[in-house]
Amino acid sequence: MPIVQFTPFSSLVQPAFWHALTDLKIDVLRLSDEAIPVHGSYSAGRSVKDRESGAEIALGCNLSVGGESFSKEDKAPAHSVSATGVFKNYNTIEEFKAADKTALFAQVSDEIWKSITVDRSTAQLSRFLLITFADLKKYKYYYWFAFPAFAAKPAWEIQGDWKGASDEFSDTFLSAIESAQLASPRAFFLVRPKAGSDEPELAPVEEYDTFFANVNPVERTIAFLDPSAAPGNPGWPLRNLLTYLAALHPATSHRVLCWRDAERPAGAPFKSRFGVVSQGAGTGEAASTEKPAAVGWEKNVQGKLGPRVADLAPMMDPTRLADQAVDLNLKLMRWRILPALDLEKVASTRCLLLGAGTLGCYVARTLMGWGVRTITLVDSARVSFSNPVRQPLFEFEDCLDGGKPKAACAAERLKKIFPGVNASGHSLSIPMPGHPIPPASVAQARADVEKLEKLVDEHDAVFLLMDSRESRWLPTVLGAAKGKVVLNAALGFDTFLVMRHGVRAALAKGDRLGCYYCNDIVAPADSLTDRTLDQMCTVTRPGLAAIAASTAVELLVSLLQHPDGINAPAPPPQSQGGDAAPGSEGVLGIVPHQLRGFLAQFRNMPIKGAAYDRCTGCSETIIKAYETDGFDMLLKAFNEPGFLEVLTGLDKLYDEGEAALEAVGWEEEDGEDDF
Template sequence: MAAAMGDPGLSKLQFAPFSSALDVGFWHELTQKKLNEYRLDEAPKDIKGYYYNGDSAGLPARLTLEFSAFDMSAPTPAHCCPAVGTLYNTNTLESFKTADKKLLLDQAANEIWESIKSGAALENPVLLNKFLLLTFAIQALERAYDDLCRTEGVTALPYFLIKYDESTVLVSLLKHYSDFFRGQRTKVTIGVYDPCNLAQYPGWPLRNFLVLAAHRWSSSFQSVEVLCFRDRTMQGAREVAHSIIFEVKLPEMAFSPDCPKAVGWEKNQKGGMGPRMVNLSDCMDPKRLAESSVDLNLKLMCWRLVPTLDLDKVVSVKCLLLGAGTLGCNVARTLMGWGVRHITFVDNAKISYSNPVRQPLYEFEDCLGGGKPKALAAADRLQKIFPGVNARGYNMSIPMPGHPVSFSSLTLEQARRDVEQLEQLIESHDVIFLLMDTRESRWLPTVIAASKRKLVINAALGFDTFVVMRHGLKKPKQQGAGDLCPSHPVTSADLLGSSLFANIPGYKLGCYFCNDVVAPGDSTRDRTLDQQCTVSRPGLAVIAGALAVELMVSVLQHPEGGYAIASSSDDRMSEPPTSLGLVPHQVSDWDVKLQCRT
């Protein structure tokens, strides 16, 4: 479009195209945008890159896109020119292959053409190709150019106007061309910030600027003098001597009202017009890849299945797992599947030879030498599975009713320290899971968690039975003398006033001990081995552990959180209170069997 025409004495002007430089951060940010924001949206997106002319001689001019490309208000790096573009991101390979590239190019060309005809490109020259324009290489020009940049509050300008003689140099913005060149009928000089390193050719940013000049100024000037300003820092000193200047005749074809033919698709490495492939395998940290990939299933759930799912409430929750046995291992794995990043284990047992086949966080080597402490080994294994998880383990005992300290291996001082440590751990976590072997070991954590108004999820196993429940969350200053349980404000009047399956407010829900008339005691004394251990069908812990986590996630999705009204079986045909369905008080094997029979 800017070639000289009709004069055999003039050589044809050629241009050096850009070479795209897409930073690894750009691909990472695009991945996050696709998963979290764009999802199935194929609408075009505005993006911003930049170019500069500081590369070494012989290198192609680069148009750079990095992680900030999606923030249109992000500042442009110093001494760089902005370039605004459009991202067309398809959902399928077929859509990518069948995209009408000529149509997209013509649409972009028409937008530039309209900005030229309307004069918008004079007010905002970035509409041409969004690159900075600087003036020719003289110290006076440098000072004039720098002064103009400071006046406009920018670090560089993609295009500008120049007037000079033997002693002075003046520069101005494009929109002032009428006043700046008033009375001048011969030659005018324009400057372009040029990223090209070739000695005889200008870079791509000059192309559309020449079209603007031909359309807007050809009635006054038949040719323009072009300064390709190459302002670089070499060995610590500013160097502009490699800038080039030449004259361009404005072609008659620029007077046509139709948009000129558009070109510009970048060729691939083979010189063809196919897509360019980028291999990022050596550039990406595996831990960083895992961080962005582990939540893929959750983010895909938000696309169509559960668009209202609030993942932040789940990912940010801090979970304390009291018990690192069969239930604890399965709960921890399910929590990680839900994206939970903060998991803490408490257990005082060591890994035995019978554990690894039922407890998926342990291996045979963990049993050797007397066995590793379960809590520490479980935390270590979680971090090996996913390094991004914040997992900790505490090898400590929980004092229990019916188990006097004097009869155990604990000293009174150690028991006191364990209670203080337990209270601190419950205080610093959001959800407490009770996953221990015995009933009495759940008593002290229940009382402490209730006093601190922490959500408690309890899971208990029998041979082929289980119960998963959430403890009620009492409101401040609500506990009274008529409470059935010292942990919760549930009175006999509350229970008599509502049936067993009625909807009960979350602050009136009972705990694991509320409906039990037998005080917790030593459930293992004078018992045979099968009565001391929790003997369960092997698959039961997997089911109960998964339901415990699902119950926690459902509570977190409810607007009232732990104070959510307990859903009952009568609510199954009504609108569910959360995006994940009902939020019951408890789930037992009876509920599962009933569902299967139904």
């Protein structure tokens, strides 16, 4: 009799599998090469009809893995059954090539044999092995599948030939099996005719002894979901099913139904196959408990035993490539250096940048480097010819025809650098104390304030990056009132200040940190009128802005990583990390209140300053007045000199100071007496 020829499994890897592997490698496995479980699935074999010849062409006997293959939930697609496997990823191509593949294969085949002889279960009969190396820089994935199957000695033979299932069973009988398989697909099952009926009864293979008790051998049928569509070659799962039967239920022969009708069109003939197989001499005797030899490594596209490679770079969406690549450096930080780093918190932080000049451009670039996905810029100016060399989001063409609006131009450039960023720009003038608003412009000022309030509400962190002192006042008040993270950066010639504003929530504890105005005893006023050219431009050493901007972003990230977040305590001024106060350090180290940098000495000095109860920017008096009177209070601050001093009581402080000076008795000495 002819020897049964089985159609081997072929791997079918969905592109989503490689994306899932990329995420798994970066976020979970990192440098681990431990074996982990993986899930695959297969369905009934399919064939297509050749348009010219009309012949049926069998498609591959596929076992598929996809994006859900690493999930804990083992759920197969519709009309499919699940197969469990072992996955092992190597860190280098050299380790992948040098892997002890024989030992790995033997381990999986041992697990299959144990499930047969000890567990007496069919659950592991289609178990597989997958080893990989993921080159994440080039998006190349080297992989090799193995589908261990036991070799029978003597080989299985087919009595006559495989024939259509309709030649053995009635359509009513097969239709009943079809309905059961559509409702709940089974990889392996038993079939017997129902007494006094032309319908079948089905049961798991594990119930062989009880289900087939007192059933005539010619009415006992072993069935399996056959992934092969070849007329004369059953699929790979039958090999281990026959091994299971030979080990636990040896018989002279087995009636086998290769079930292939998972999605049969209405009225179409059944494609399932039927045959009777036997094992030659020795069949029917007690089976040996020794594990048979196993085969099953998949051949590559050249038909040789060897790994395959999937090169996704040419067919991947460049935007998707960029999205994965920009975060690679960040995720590598967590592998060995900072496992506790919460990158999702950074990426989801919505940042509002008030000022799209030198500081704004560098802050935006550094935020993108940290993976921040939402960046909004606000500026009222246009790009000038002096900007592109110092402000890295602008080019020469942006200066022509009067210059493009800075905020919108910078946002568009961010999206060109990385399409995955949600960047937007708004041309907006921020009203300022000391700059009176004419009656005709009050409506526009009100609209500008409302727009700024809305932007602050929609963001988590606000960067003050403007080039005047008074332009920072309104955002300081809004940030304090709305409980936002506010970071300030200001430049001198070779010095800079970076600070975070204190939050209102810390007021009750008495340890609220100060804001930009807390060290001043004068309210912000007009600093822009009657300025010389060097005063109109921010004259700094060229490298200073990049240092200050990067420091501001790093301060934000350190704050986000601290367990107390926006309420993180500032370390004492002398702390440099090693001697920080308990509780003041986060994952990235200390979270200072202020940093003053001195480029002439190449040093930074941390400073801690308490909030001032008469501050014109963040005191409770100012915040409550804003919350009570809204724009009317702000309008007075813009238009009325001395309003903020009177509101906060600074005017009384001046009077007390003058009175103290007058109370001092000054004595004039005659200088001639000294000679």
